[in-house]
Amino acid sequence: MSNTTSEIGEFDAEATSPEQKTRSRAAQFVFWGLLLAFLAAAPFFLYPVFVMQLLCFALFAAAFNLLIGFTGLLSFGHAAFFGGAAYIAGHVLKVWGFPPILGIVSGMLFAAALGWVVGALAIRRQGIYFAMITLALAQIVYFFALQMPFTGGEDGLQGIPRGHLLGIFDLNDPFAMYYFVAAIFLVGFLAIYRIIHSPFGQVLQAIRENEPRALSLGYNVDRFKLLAFVLSAALAGLAGSTKAMVFQFASLTDAHWQMSGEVILMTLLGGMGTIFGPVVGAFIVVTLQHVLSGIGSWVQVVIGATFIACVLLFRRGIVGEIARLLRISSL
Template identity: 85%
Template sequence: MAGHDMSNMTTDITPTMEAVGPDETGTDQTLQSRSRLWQGIFWGALLAFLAAAPFFLYPVFVMQLLCFALFAAAFNLLIGFTGLLSFGHAAFFGGAAYVAGHALKVWGFPPLLGLAAGTLFAAALGWLVGSLAIRRQGIYFAMITLALAQIVYFFALQMPFTGGEDGLQGVPRGHLLGLISLNAPLAMYYFVAGVFLVAFLMIYRIIHSPFGQVLQAIRENEPRALSLGYNVDRFKLLAFVLSAALAGLAGSTKALVFQFASLTDAHWQMSGEVILMTLLGGMGTIFGPVVGAFIVVALQHALSGIGSWVQVVIGGTFIACVLLFRRGVVGELARILRINSL
């Protein structure tokens, strides 16, 4: 009887499992297909915008937008996909701008080597800051990054090669590969667009790699990731260094575009702005930081005539987005479209 009962139970359960399994699999495949479709649409729109932007928008404005979009995307790699909130990312953005500007102006580096110098400096600084900061979590981690960033700001103010309050001015753009003059607006624009696209593709690849999946596991449940055998601190440090290096690339590119580096680039307010951009666009999304950077930079340009009141408008916009779009603009769009990520 016992064997007969167990046989009946197995017979009863099996059809149910077979009915549920394929439906769940089909649903997952549908969501993945829909996500890939919409990501493809966004990629197409982004590429079309990059190709056509200098012909209907002021090129310098678009280059500034791309620099901040890369900065926000680099920051999002840390907070959105690793769960680490840094209040000191301006140190990497501004520090790299000074190093790249000095390398281009004083050492005579060509553009690519100048950007590489700034990026490597930001990566080294990120390793130093990250090695100290990851010893703590939460608000303590954020406060350590802010304190160390203020030290960098102090050095930027006091070091003789930075120009102090006047900033590092007269940074030459030079010639790309010794052939193409970057003083030509279109040449400079497409160079910046290329740098942004390569770096953004790198971030996209990191997110969708096994390494990126581990980072997201750490964000969701750090003790469980630790119990699975992952060296959590090492993954955090590597994510911090990558985020710092990409933020440094953004700062170096901005110094090349505007031909100067200023204290504003290393000020704590810059760290606040990149947090704002990321939250407005959608933390933990792929394209959210780009959209958030566009909103903030566009508002700053459009409302520049009202002076410091532009900060009030941006603050009001942020409050409205937090109340109405809790996941950010792109995050809410992904929810409306019923897709996993965008």
């Protein structure tokens, strides 16, 4: 096993020198510091609900990046996990009276189970066929969300209670809810960070770079891809469940194919295959949607133009280009 693990390291396209590793650690330390400082101070100078929306979509984009950026699998159906978890979490919180943490965990577990079903079917194909299967199955989930009685149909699932955290903290208080969401974001993002830097994450990157060679080294490629898909779906479900609690509402928009397109946009804009890129991309897209909401549907034109400009000027995404300029291997 040690021999194959060492050979997996050869998949790294750029051999990193000690100096590059030092610069990479320093840059990551700076990004972590900025992120933690923002999380601590944000509710004092920004609208807390807006920042919570940022964090939910940042976690969603980071979860999607785990699949496309580090495994090389493009899913057009991740809105199914995001929206499906929102509905399940909202239902168990509103109808069954679950406490907040159990409600969010219920949505996350549903997304993981759905991810296993979708992934088991989709990984039988590759490339555009894989993407189309995920889109088709996601549209089935959207149809169920439209037709099932408990979802509220076109009206959505409204009046989702936030409840009390551990029976003590009233999550109807904006600051208490904000720090609860910030903690969820940090736990999810740290989990993704740990997965990326684990031996399991190295195998995923090996599959992304050269799947036949990873297969020749004795790795069960399909099993690794399925597990990556389930983890990505579960973390997307965590983001969707949290968003449902923040807005106390789950709607068809959360499960629509356009939501899958938005998370792809966030990931590519920030930097696919980077650690912090999806977070930056989500912050940019959600901020533009918020600031330009007054111009109606034209906001999509502005976001599209921004995306085109970034693709032309920053082919690796914003964070990817920063890493290239600093000559570091990862950021």
